[in-house]
Amino acid sequence: MAGGGVPPARKDVSVADTRPPVSDHHPAAGDWWRNAVIYQVYPRSFADGNGDGIGDLAGVRAKLPYLGELGVDALWFNPWYPSPMFDGGYDVADYRDIDPVFGTLAEAEKLISEALDLGIRSIIDIVPNHVSSAHPWFVEALAAGPGSPARERFWFRPGRGEHGELPPNNWPSQFGGVPWTRTVNDDGTPGDWYLHLFDSQQPDLNWEHPDVRREHEDVLRFWFDRGAAGVRIDSASLPVKDPALPDLTEDRDGPHPYDDRDELHDIYRSWRRIADSYPGSRALIGEVWMPDAERFARYLRHDEMHTAFNFDFMSCPWDAALLRASIDTTLAAHEPVGAPVTWVLANHDVTRTVTRYGRSDTGFDFATKAHGTPTDLVLGTRRARAAALLTLALPGSVYIYQGEELGLPEVEDIPAERLQDPMYLRSGGTVPGRDGCRVPMPWSGKEAPFGFSPDGAAQPPWLPQPADWADRTAGAQTGDAASMLELYRFALRLRATEPGLGDGPIRWLESAPGVLAFRRTDAFTCVVNLSDQAVALPADTTVLLASGPFTGDLLPSDTAVWLRTRDGSGA
Structure with a gap:
């Protein structure tokens, strides 16, 4: 058997060939969130349509064909509301409008509609813990x-x-x-x-007040009425506080004074009733950082949220035993409530994957995040490619943070005077913050702004792009069978058509130390080699897709492969 690396992009297959438009009559419409590939759009950094150096809705609308060709099922938009922008829009001043820097409410409605015409749903961000001090x-x-x-x-x-x-x-x-x-x-x-649990410009709301509950329920209806298919709930475990506001003590016995309080579940049950009252399927997706698996699962009961982010996997080091433990623990936590798992490698808050995987410490922890750590981007990219195939083969849904499909690294040399993250500012510069993963996308061209802004733009991008990103643009990678972009495109095409991928069962196979091998169906196997030695592939298989080139029957280190069992027997 020969492994030929990444198959070339199929120029004879259009988006419509493999991604049929989605409607409420589509067979998968009722449970789309169980299998979806969801692309995270950080609007400020995605695409600048008017040349002011800041991404906007016009830019997103112009790139919808790119997202359709990529093959995603839904878009999650970070907050796009009117805001003083002290915390990247998570300080919301008005939930029923669009910040002028991004566009207008009418444009948002057009974006939601135009994306749906391509079979792509839209998920908007709700921030229940706090509002802006300008609210x-x-x-x-x-x-x-x-x-x-x-x-x-x-x-x-x-x-x-x-x-x-x-x-x-x-x-x-x-x-x-x-x-x-x-x-x-x-x-x-x-x-x-x-x-204010976050910045001083983000006062916490009192969820015991009936106005707060009514307002958020009305906001949900507002966006569902405009076609939003779901909401991502920011800091979902924090909104409710102990009314006594007691001190936080190490020997505290009983409920936490502001995290994961039982009263939250009544709030999310009311939200679920609203979501279920709409035709089709409107999903509630929680940002729930919760080490206790049993308490995590409570948010995913049949009458609460549909899914929640899987942060344990995202922060897990590049280690086969630890990743398998994370996968098993995550699946076990979701199984009692029948909720699908989500898989994510990066988002707008964490070090980008190719940088993190190129370091000696490949996990992620805010407390230990530091710039200037020695990084091997070639190694990190190879591992990120393998990780992409791993996540896309696991049961459930997958999130892709914008730029991951281009293999973008963390930008760690942004001049101090250009940094805007309050995490950096409030720490007095001791914490590097999150701007390094929020640098604007490179689309085309040989120099900044790399197509992020139109030709002749009046302003440079709001964060500077590295000068060496010319070979990482979407344009440079399109058609290059060895590129990260074409790997993602081909993998998403396969995932959409391969029986058994998405939500469903998984069966681990016996494998060598440092290797993850599992079967999704009798005919589909995924093998990921995290060891430092090449390993033999299972017998009687052919390669569907590999994250890197190889020949013969030996899978190189830091490489993943999707395999077809030739007789389909599962032997």
Whole structure:
């Protein structure tokens, strides 16, 4: 048997040949979220249509043919709402409109409709834990003063200490420092403090207040009415707090004061009822960082969320035993509630895959993230290619962060004066932040802005692109059978047509140390070699797709392959 590496892109196969338009009458429409390949669009960095250096909805609309050719089933858009942009749009001032830097509400409606015409659904981002300090509710609360009903939608409290000069409790901020900011009264004297688990421009909402619940339910209906197929729920385990706001102690016994509180489930059950009231299938997708598998699964019960992000796998090192343990643990956590698993290698918050996999420490942890770590991008790219085939062969749905299909590395030499992430700013520069994975996409050309902005753009990209990205553009990779882009395109075509891929059973095969081998059907096998030695492939198989070139029956190190069992017997 000969492994010929990556098969060339099939020029005779159009998008329509393998990606039929999706409607509510499509056989898979009712449970599309169980099998979907979902592409994450960070609008600010995807494509700039008007030349101001910032990605926008016009840019996304222009790139819909690219996304259709890639073969994705849905798009998840990071927040596109009006916002002061202190935290990349996660400080929302108005959930029912589009920030002018991105476009208009009418454009968003057109984008959702035009994407659906290509069989691509749209998922929008909801941020229930907090709003922007520019949100009308918070502006009203500040103006109303201490003790006013307007402040009851948030967490205003007097400080501790003789003169109220100390924060109300000892909770830590998710961005470092203290999650409390003190207000100033009309007479200039220090006032109450307000809670913000994230940036000071992101005051936390009080979910005990009926206005907060009603508002978010109305926002869900607003976007479902406009054709959104789902919502991604940001920081889904954080919105509810213990009303007493007690200190966080190491010997704490009982529920956490602000994380994973039982009251959350009633909120998400009400959201599920709204989603289920619409025709077709509207999905709720949670960002749930939860080490306890049993408590994680509670969010995925039949009347709550449909799916949740799989962060354990995303942060797992490039190690066969650890990856298999993560896969098994994840599958076991989802099995009792019958929810599909999601697989993701990167997003807008973590170090890009080719960089992370090119280091001696291939896992991810915010606490240990640092720039300047020695990185072998050739090794990282080889591993990222193998990881792509691994995730696309596993049961469930898959998320692809924009630029992963181009093999983009983390950008770690952005000048300090250009960095915008509050994680970097609040740490005083000790934490590198997340801007390095948010650098604008390279589409074409030999120099910046690499087609991200139109020719003659008035402004450069909002974050600088590396000068050596010419060979990483979508244009340069199109038609190159050895490129990362064509690997993804071919893999997604196969995944869409190969029986047994997507949601369904998995059976591990006996394999050498450092090797992952599993069967999805009797006729389909995936083998990933993470060891430092070439390994023999199973007998009686032919290669469907490989992440890298090889010949003969030996699979090289850091390479994955999809195989067809020739007799289909599973022997």
